[in-house]
Amino acid sequence: MSQSRFDKAVFLKSTAGQIEGIVCIHVDDLLWAGIVNFETDIIIPLKSEFLFGSDELNHFTYLGVDVNLRPSGAISVSQKSYIDKRINPEQHDLQVCDPVSYVNGVIGSIEWLASHTRPDLSIYSQFL
Numbered sequence: 001m002s003q004s005r006f007d008k009a010v011f012l013k014s015t016a017g018q019i020e021g022i023v024c025i026h027v028d029d030l031l032w033a034g035i036v037n038f039e040t041d042i043i044i045p046l047k048s049e050f051l052f053g054s055d056e057l058n059h060f061t062y063l064g065v066d067v068n069l070r071p072s073g074a075i076s077v078s079q080k081s082y083i084d085k086r087i088n089p090e091q092h093d094l095q096v097c098d099p100v101s102y103v104n105g106v107i108g109s110i111e112w113l114a115s116h117t118r119p120d121l122s123i124y125s126q127f128l
Contacts (some may be wrong), residue, residue: 013038027039031062065117079117083109 021034086109
């Protein structure tokens, strides 16, 4: 395994110039993809050494992004559940929570989206 020169939290396994697998790490979250040998040689030994909270395949959430492998082999990504959980007022009892805290939380969530995956929101978030 070699560390990516572009991102220190990304590790690649390659043989003869062909990438066989990739591991992305963020704090205590790990995302990996690779061929069967990559799983047996790298991932299974990692699982025997470290405790993993969940091991999901084809449909999972990583860092607020829902990832789905479709039957066609296409991969779709969405942040609908993150947006619904953080921003949708129907998900919060506004009679109970402090309105200022709620609005601050929404602004923070929009800022996070703008800086991580939705740069198109930056123009709007700067006015909040």
